[in-house]
Amino acid sequence: MAGRTLLTRLDELCNVDVDDADIEFIKSLPFKPYNQTSNQAIITQAITSATNKPILSDCIKKYGSQGWETVFERVSVRICANNVPLIKGRVLIQTSPRHIHDDVAMVNQCRRFAAAFEEACVSRDRFAIKIPFTGSGAVASRTLNAEGIRTLATAVFCLEQAIAASQSGCLLISPYFNEIAAHFDLALRPNVADTALEHPMSPRIIQMLEAFKTFYTETGEEQPIMVIASHLSSEEVLAMAELGCQHVTVSQDNFRQLIASPDESPAITHAKPTHPYASLSTPERLQSLAQKDPLSATEKNGSAASLDTDYVAQNGKILDAAIERDSVAGKRMNDAMKFFTEWEEKAKQIIEGEISKLRLT
Secondary structure (H helix, E strand, O other): OOOOEHHHHHHHHOEEEEOOOOHHHHHHOOOOOOOEOOOHHHHHHHHOOOOOHHHHHHHHHHHHHHOHHHHHHHHHHHHHHHHHHHOOOOEEEEOOHHHOOOHHHHHHHHHHHHHHHHHOOOOHHHEEEEEEOOHHHHHHHHHHHHHOOOEEEEEEOOHHHHHHHHHOOOOEEEEEOOOHHHHOOHHHOOOOOOHHHHOOOHHHHHHHHHHHHHHHHHHOOOOOEEEEEOOOOHHHHHHHHHHOOOEEEEOHHHHHHHHHOEOOOOOOOOOOOOOOOOOOOOOHHHHHHHHOOOOOOOOOOOOOOOOOOOOOOHHHHHHHHHHHHOHHHHHHHHHHHHHHHHHHHHHHHHHHHHHHHOOOO
16 A cells, blocks of 8 residues: 555645646546646647647647637637546636736637537536636626636736635636746745745735635625645645645646655644635634735735725726736736747647648638
8 A cells, every 4th residue: 555645645635636737647646636727838738749639630620710719729628628527626727818908808718618618518517717817807707707607816916816806706716826937937936944934925825815714704605715826846835735725736746746755744633624714714823924915015014905995896997906006916917928928829830830731721
């Protein structure tokens, strides 16, 4: 019998999602992940694999005359739909970064995604759509969630975005624990001994979770479930459970680190929470983080966000203004969208190249 690993421990502390669309990798995991998340980078890499070549070819034959974007949308849905039997919850795909300031375009793309999932026999309770959370993203999410197309607020960096995710009725929310740039620049990686206590993003995560706890307690309405993303190490992944995150989405590299590491920590004495906020309590040693914001240049005593402000009002302009005021959130959002746009452009080139071979242009 195999010994306990850190992945075993993580699975006992919170729900483990897989941040990858590689069907063979997902099959290789020792248990079913809860959700499967993806983005433009993950899907573009997936369409170049031998496993998915037949899917790409079929979608080009069927939809190539409609242009590369339709093909990319259809391929994304088909790849993720194939993973539904391998997970417990939902597969997730992401709207185009080119539409982040156009709520109508986002809504229309999400409706196309929903129709494609329906054609693939994936019910609405088995998928959700990731929307970069600008003001327009919040407006689009409010419309979509009201229609029963569930959304995840992604590229979340500040409390105002989290409040807007609640106000938009989002099912899920994915703050980035580290900025995208830190994955490529070692100088941007926080050098801390205690991730939960000392990482500069930890206070913002605590503040988001406590805001959702407050909303749930006061209204009884379900709040966005935390699916925290963008970790640089397996140590960071494990720290998310202590912060109170209900889900953590894990990359292939971090899965491998967790699987290769024996669990030598004391036995877990508490059960995984059955509800994300009903019994949420910030650990005593982390409670001071609710009053801190080391990422802010001006706020020394926690976030300036207000739980009473409607950040989706004025067609999302109030949220956009809050993101712009927060230099960290604004920069990290721009960096993330640049990264996803570059990967989407790679997908466009691949697909248009294949279309041209079939003389469908």
